[in-house]
Each structure stands twice: as structure tokens, then as C-alpha cells.
Amino acid sequence: MNVIETHCLSKSYGSTRALVDCTLAIPDGHIVALVGPNGAGKSTLLNLTVGLAMPSAGEVTVLGGCPAGSLPALDRIAFVAQDTPLFKNLSAADLLHMTRNLNLRFDQGYAERRLGELGIPLGHKAGKMSGGQQAQLALTLALARRPQLLLLDEPMAMLDPLARHDFMATVMMAVADDGVSVVLSSHVLAELERVADYLVLVSRGTVQVAGEVDDLLATHRVLTGPTAGVERYLGRWNVVHASPAAPLAHMLVRGDASSCPVPPGCKAHSLTLEELVLAYLREPSAGALPGPARSARRDAKERVR
Amino acid sequence: MEFRLHLGSGVPPYLQLVQQVEHALRLGTLAPGDQLPKVRDVVAKLAINPNTVSKAYRELELKGLAVGRPGQGTFIEATLDPVSLPELTKLRRSLTSWMATAEAAGLDDHAMTALITSVQHDFRERRGSEGVA
Numbered sequence: 001m002n003v004i005e006t007h008c009l010s011k012s013y014g015s016t017r018a019l020v021d022c023t024l025a026i027p028d029g030h031i032v033a034l035v036g037p038n039g040a041g042k043s044t045l046l047n048l049t050v051g052l053a054m055p056s057a058g059e060v061t062v063l064g065g066c067p068a069g070s071l072p073a074l075d076r077i078a079f080v081a082q083d084t085p086l087f088k089n090l091s092a093a094d095l096l097h098m099t100r101n102l103n104l105r106f107d108q109g110y111a112e113r114r115l116g117e118l119g120i121p122l123g124h125k126a127g128k129m130s131g132g133q134q135a136q137l138a139l140t141l142a143l144a145r146r147p148q149l150l151l152l153d154e155p156m157a158m159l160d161p162l163a164r165h166d167f168m169a170t171v172m173m174a175v176a177d178d179g180v181s182v183v184l185s186s187h188v189l190a191e192l193e194r195v196a197d198y199l200v201l202v203s204r205g206t207v208q209v210a211g212e213v214d215d216l217l218a219t220h221r222v223l224t225g226p227t228a229g230v231e232r233y234l235g236r237w238n239v240v241h242a243s244p245a246a247p248l249a250h251m252l253v254r255g256d257a258s259s260c261p262v263p264p265g266c267k268a269h270s271l272t273l274e275e276l277v278l279a280y281l282r283e284p285s286a287g288a289l290p291g292p293a294r295s296a297r298r299d300a301k302e303r304v305r
Numbered sequence: 306m307e308f309r310l311h312l313g314s315g316v317p318p319y320l321q322l323v324q325q326v327e328h329a330l331r332l333g334t335l336a337p338g339d340q341l342p343k344v345r346d347v348v349a350k351l352a353i354n355p356n357t358v359s360k361a362y363r364e365l366e367l368k369g370l371a372v373g374r375p376g377q378g379t380f381i382e383a384t385l386d387p388v389s390l391p392e393l394t395k396l397r398r399s400l401t402s403w404m405a406t407a408e409a410a411g412l413d414d415h416a417m418t419a420l421i422t423s424v425q426h427d428f429r430e431r432r433g434s435e436g437v438a
Contacts, residue, residue, distance in 0.1 A: 031354050031356075165352050166352075168352040169348070169349050169350075169351075169352035172348045172349075172352055172353060172354060172355060173345070173348060173349055175348075175354070175355050176344060176345050176348045176355035177345070190312070193312065194310060194312060194318055194351075194352070194353050194354075195352070195353055195354045196354070197354055197356055197357075214317075217317075267426070267430075
């Protein structure tokens with residue numbers, strides 16, 4: 001099952017094209033890092049997925065084909081928007097009461113237990129809480145709905161390091177206990193590197209890279225060697241980024257040891273997720289989209305059958 | 306046993322957990338029969354992906370070092386031969402004499418580390434290619 005699937009999804013705000021022809025398929029059971037520079041289209045993609053915005057063109061479905069924004073979709077998705085919006089004048093208890101009455105499912109016991117563990121008093125007004133407490137309260141309201149898919153838009157931007165850790169621990173416990181699929185957006189990859197096992201890199205309104213982190217790291221290598229030795233391969237291999245500075249050139253190639261054997265005199269290094277993301281951001285024309293292409297084809301075949 | 310995570314070390318998180326267990330086995334702080342921390346507890350402590358912990362434990366099982374018992378947890382099954390003390394002393398002594406030679410040749414700490422890392426890399430690479438051939 002794909003938790004999010006888009007086909008040629010586009011969204012324009014006036015003359016601004018926020019998302020252009022975005023095709024994507026994210027399988028379930030992952031913690032997805034949705035990363036990209038500011039203004040790349042991350043929030044637009046999330047808003048379309050939740051149904052808070054309508055596509056200008058294309059389609060988006062969630063949790064195995066439910067149209068975004070439809071009742072079955074809404075019931076199984078939880079979304080915490082940027083800056084964790086809460087009604088500031090309501091107490092935690094009132095917010096629990098309201099959320100329980102606005103949703104088909106709400107685990108009151110979980111919510112109260114969780115807030116107790118976090119030391120957040122039920123009688124306190126949301127507006128009087130610290131940023132970390134507000135974020136935890138918003139997250140607790142989202143998780144108490146027992147979603148299958150949790151979407152968090154820049155969840156930790158406002159939090160101090162300790163609050164970040166606690167916030168992330170709460171999310172990870174939900175993954176461990178209930179197997180929730182999670183999509184976290186951020187323009188700071190480092191925040192997500194320790195948790196994410198799936199990467200979606202959005203840049204200039206399109207999906208540039210998508211795939212399992214382990215696969216991406218296994219299929220990308222940096223080759224370092226004499227400039228002449230490395231340059232010969234520029235046209236032949238899938239080179240993401242090359243810096244042919246003398247005397248040593250660096251070249252990030254996509255391919256394993258069999259498709260791109262190490263040239264004589266060169267060294268191959270594995271790379272970190274951050275290096276990979278930076279290399280792709282520097283080369284907007286390069287792309288790595290094994291996941292969606294494969295999955296979209298398979299789905300098309302299934303539909304034909 | 307408590308796990309720690311070093312970000313930016315370049316070592317994947319799951320591998321860090323595996324290495325810490327192996328390290329503890331070599332030092333004798335973990336022994337057969339000991340239970341590894343429950344996945345949920347590691348997740349709560351480190352705020353990491355539960356799949357990372359499961360993957361580390363699976364890796365330890367594949368290496369025959371640990372075994373998962375359904376409903377109970379993961380337990381240490383075997384131990385790693387600790388490097389014997391006389392062997393370690395000998396290796397240490399030869400490395401110290403190498404460092405004295407290197408210093409005499411004008412290498413500072415950073416140059417030595419760079420050389421060791423580079424040779425280690427070549428050594429692994431050669432061993433790796435021999436393994437394939």
C-alpha cells in the first residue's frame with residue numbers, strides 16, 4: 001500500500017507555480033523525510049495531501065487510493081501544521097474535549113496519560129504553555145486520533161534541542177507501538193537524519209529524489225582521483241555532481257561497484273545523506289527517482305489486470 | 306547496556322548500535338544470557354526510528370551473537386573472543402615504535418592519522434577485491 005501517491009500533481013497560486021507535475025509514490029511503514037529549500041513546495045505538497053488545498057492539475061490519493069480530503073482519508077490521517085496551531089484561549093482539557101467531539105475516533109485515555117507523562121497540566125491554557133509544550137499538546141491531539149499516517153510540517157522549527165528530542169521520542173514511540181507511517185518536512189535535514197528511512201527531496205516545485213535511505217546511500221558513491229582520470233567518465237556514467245578541480249577531482253556517481261567500477265588511481269567513498277542531498281540541490285537537473293517510477297508502473301499493471 | 310548515538314560520524318545509526326554491542330562483548334560487560342534493551346526503551350531514550358533498532362538486533366542475530374525470543378526480547382547468545390592481553394600489549398608496542406619513527410620523519414599527529422586512515426582504507430579495499438575475486 002502507498003500512503004501517499006500523486007500523479008502529475010500541480011498547484012499554482014496565481015502566477016506562482018508552487019508544485020509542477022509531481023509524481024510520487026511513498027510506500028507505508030516508513031518515516032519519511034520531506035526535505036528541500038525554503039519555498040520548494042513541501043508545505044504545498046502536504047496541504048494537498050491532507051486536503052487543505054485543491055490541486056490545480058493532477059491527483060493525489062492517500063492510504064491505498066483514498067482521494068485526499070475524502071472522509072475515509074481524513075479519518076485515518078493526522079496533520080500538525082507549521083507552528084503547531086492551537087486555540088490559545090482553550091485549556092488542554094478543553095482542546096481534548098473538542099478534538100474528541102470533532103472526530104470519529106479519539107483515545108482520551110492515551111491523551112491524558114501522555115500529557116501526564118509530559119507534565120502538562122490539563123487546566124492550563126494552550127497560549128500560556130512553552131513552545132515545547134504546545135508542540136507536544138498538538139502532537140498528542142494528533143496521535144490520540146490513532147492515525148495510520150501522521151504528517152508533520154516543520155514540526156521542530158520553534159523548539160529547543162531538549163524539546164526536539166522529546167517531541168521526536170513521542171513520534172517514534174507511536175511508530176514503535178502502532179506502526180504509524182510518518183512524513184516529516186524540514187529544510188534542515190540534520191533534524192531528520194537519525195529517524196528517516198525514506199527520503200523525498202523537493203526542489204523548485206518538483207520531486208528530485210525519492211527512495212529508501214539505505215538504497216540511496218548504497219547506490220551513490222564519491223570517486224576521488226586525478227582530474228584526467230575522473231573526467232573521462234563524465235559522459236558515460238550517471239554523474240550527479242562533479243567538481244573537476246586540479247589536482248584532485250571529486251565526482252558523485254549513481255551506480256554500484258559493478259556498473260561503475262573504480263577507475264585506476266581513484267578512490268571510492270561512501271557518503272552521508274546530507275552530502276547526497278546537497279549534491280542534488282546543487283544540480284537541479286539531476287534526479288533519482290527509482291521508487292515512484294517502479295511503483296507507478298506496477299500499479300498501472302495491477303489496474304490493467 | 307545503554308546505547309549512544311554519534312551523529313555526523315558517518316557510521317549508519319544501526320551499525321553504531323551493533324558495534325556498541327560487539328564492543329561490550331569484547332570488554333566482557335555483556336555476556337551470554339544478558340538481555341538487550343527492549344526496542345521500545347531504546348526508541349524512547351534515543352528518539353530514533355524503531356526500525357533502526359530492529360535492524361541492529363537482526364544484524365546481531367545474523368552474526369549469531371544474539372537471539373530473539375518472541376514476547377520476551379533479544380538476548381545475547383554468544384560472545385566475541387576478546388583480544389588477549391599479551392597480544393594487545395605487543396600490538397601496542399609495535400605501533401608506538403612506528404609512531405616514534407614517524408615523528409622522527411617529521412610527521413605530526415594529523416599527518417600520522419591521515420596516513421593510518423589511508424593505509425587502512427587501501428588495506429580494506431585490497432582485502433575486499435580479493436574477496437570478490
